[in-house]
Amino acid sequence: MDSAQVTDVSKELDERIVSQIDNAEMQLIPSGTFLMGNPDEHLGDADELPVHEVYIDAFYIDIFEVTNAKYQQFVMATNYPPPPLWHDEKFNQPDNPVVNIKWVDAMTYAKWANKRLPTEAEWEYAARGHLIRKKFPSGDTITHNDANYGGEEGVDIWRWTSPVGSFSPNGFGLYDMAGNVWEWCFDEYSAEFYSVSSKNNPKYGRESAPDNENFRILRGGGWGGSSEDLRVADRWYHLTSGSTIGFRCVKDVIE
Numbered sequence: 051m052d053s054a055q056v057t058d059v060s061k062e063l064d065e066r067i068v069s070q071i072d073n074a075e076m077q078l079i080p081s082g083t084f085l086m087g088n089p090d091e092h093l094g095d096a097d098e099l100p101v102h103e104v105y106i107d108a109f110y111i112d113i114f115e116v117t118n119a120k121y122q123q124f125v126m127a128t129n130y131p132p133p134p135l136w137h138d139e140k141f142n143q144p145d146n147p148v149v150n151i152k153w154v155d156a157m158t159y160a161k162w163a164n165k166r167l168p169t170e171a172e173w174e175y176a177a178r179g180h181l182i183r184k185k186f187p188s189g190d191t192i193t194h195n196d197a198n199y200g201g202e203e204g205v206d207i208w209r210w211t212s213p214v215g216s217f218s219p220n221g222f223g224l225y226d227m228a229g230n231v232w233e234w235c236f237d238e239y240s241a242e243f244y245s246v247s248s249k250n251n252p253k254y255g256r257e258s259a260p261d262n263e264n265f266r267i268l269r270g271g272g273w274g275g276s277s278e279d280l281r282v283a284d285r286w287y288h289l290t291s292g293s294t295i296g297f298r299c300v301k302d303v304i305e
């Protein structure tokens with residue numbers, strides 16, 4: 051198929067909600083099918099293929115990446131260790147995304163907030179924002195007027211992270227789905243996953259694993275990378291963390 055099919059969800063569901071624990075705004079992503087992967091054989095890596103049709107149940111997703119202010123609520127409520135760059139003025143502004151977050155940190159925050167991390171299929175579906183076979187959340191091109199990534203130009207005046215929501219949202223009303231920080235997904239990394247994954251709500255990996263044992267998926271690109279990192283089909287994976295890594299959460303729809 052060449053076009054996404056989005057299913058209407060119940061009118062009883064709110065398009066936007068505020069999560070009760072961390073008070074984060076969340077957007078309803080309707081159930082539907084989309085083409086997952088990179089349709090341009092001249093771009094990307096082999097692990098972005100084959101392009102395949104995926105069905106996703108409706109879910110809510112944070113409109114913004116988790117900020118330092120939100121993460122501080124979690125730290126204060128749970129006495130969880132703060133991230134390593136907590137006192138670095140380049141990265142610790144309240145409205146900027148929290149960084150140096152390991153996968154287990156993001157999972158712990160999500161459970162505290164009564165949420166979870168998105169699967170990479172959910173993340174890509176949300177990032178595409180209704181667009182079909184496009185390279186970026188903004189379409190076939192992206193510039194520093196659309197996202198925060200390597201360098202300072204146009205709207206992108208930040209050398210490091212930018213305040214969340216500094217650029218225009220995608221078709222679902224989500225901010226920073228390209229650039230600013232790479233975002234953790236639930237899934238463990240598998241180069242062959244696209245060839246064997248389920249069509250319905252694909253997911254791969256264990257709920258928990260010893261720290262540093264398994265690579266986990268990151269999506270979206272970060273402030274220090276190139277525009278190619280910002281492609282919606284781009285898959286990165288990591289064992290620990292870094293100053294370009296943050297996250298956002300999702301929540302299941304209960305009808």
